[in-house]
Amino acid sequence: MWTYIFGPFLALLPKRWRKALPFSDRINWPRAVTLSGFAELCVFLAALLEWYSISMTTWVNRGLDVALNAGPASGITDQAVGAMAWFIWVNHPLTWVIGYFSVEGAARMCGAAFSDSLLGTLPLFLVDKTMRVFFGGPRKVEEGPGVAVSFVSAISDKVLESSLPLSVDQILFQKNGSEEMMEILASRRKPDWDPPRVVRYQDNYYRLENYARCPGPRPFRYTLRRLAAGVPGRKVLLYEPR
Numbered sequence: 001m002w003t004y005i006f007g008p009f010l011a012l013l014p015k016r017w018r019k020a021l022p023f024s025d026r027i028n029w030p031r032a033v034t035l036s037g038f039a040e041l042c043v044f045l046a047a048l049l050e051w052y053s054i055s056m057t058t059w060v061n062r063g064l065d066v067a068l069n070a071g072p073a074s075g076i077t078d079q080a081v082g083a084m085a086w087f088i089w090v091n092h093p094l095t096w097v098i099g100y101f102s103v104e105g106a107a108r109m110c111g112a113a114f115s116d117s118l119l120g121t122l123p124l125f126l127v128d129k130t131m132r133v134f135f136g137g138p139r140k141v142e143e144g145p146g147v148a149v150s151f152v153s154a155i156s157d158k159v160l161e162s163s164l165p166l167s168v169d170q171i172l173f174q175k176n177g178s179e180e181m182m183e184i185l186a187s188r189r190k191p192d193w194d195p196p197r198v199v200r201y202q203d204n205y206y207r208l209e210n211y212a213r214c215p216g217p218r219p220f221r222y223t224l225r226r227l228a229a230g231v232p233g234r235k236v237l238l239y240e241p242r
Contacts, residue, residue, distance in 0.1 A: 003032050007027045007028070008032055008039055011036035011037075011120065012036060012120050012124060013120050014125050014128040015118065015120065016128060017124075029112075030112050030116075030118060033111075037104075037106065040101060040104065040105030040109075041102055041109060042105075044101040044102040045102050047098050048095070051095065051098060052089060055085070055088070055089045059084070063082075063085060064078075100122075104121065104122060114155055160219060161188055164219070165217070166187055166188065167187045167218065168242065169185065169186045169218070169241040170184070170185040171184055172185070179225060179226070181224065182206055182224045182226065183224070184221070184222040184224070186221075187217060187218050187219070189220050190222070193208060193211065197237055198227070198235070199236070199238075200232070200239065201239045206224035206226050207224060207227055208222060208223075209224060
């Protein structure tokens, strides 16, 4: 209930505000942000079409009135009136505002659906940043380029996965002196497998050292280092290859 009723509205908030909510753990935020982005996209696309219809009707009528009052000697044609009305619509600030929120909705929807980019809406994000500057509080650097790279990488992974058949992971072991390394080649990207997460495989614990792509039918390569000991916990990833 929380995810589908309140989640799409609360998903517009910045991440810091969402985490501060007392019932934050009851909401499936990836699903809520996906629904919120989809709703934002649909609403503003509809608004854009309605604004286009109203604007073109209004400005074309005004242009035709001017042409009729000026007479045939003015040389104003129907095509010129339509082109000018379209030019005014494209350059109108409201067109840009509605268009931005349409793109924002698509970006938020795809970011939540294909990666861990759970983005809120930009105006509230700017309010949050302003409050941090003037009223202080913990600051965390969130670079836009990093988010964009993560989003593009997630989309690229999905495209790559769709072009490859599903296959069983290939596991390789090698020793480097006293250290034991495990390498996993997978045909699908493993969610939440980001260095330096700890992974439990059988009765052993490994630290994820590196993730990279490689050619072949299993393009996702994970390099892990065996730990001398490990402690079971909620943050430990359980690896069960099938």
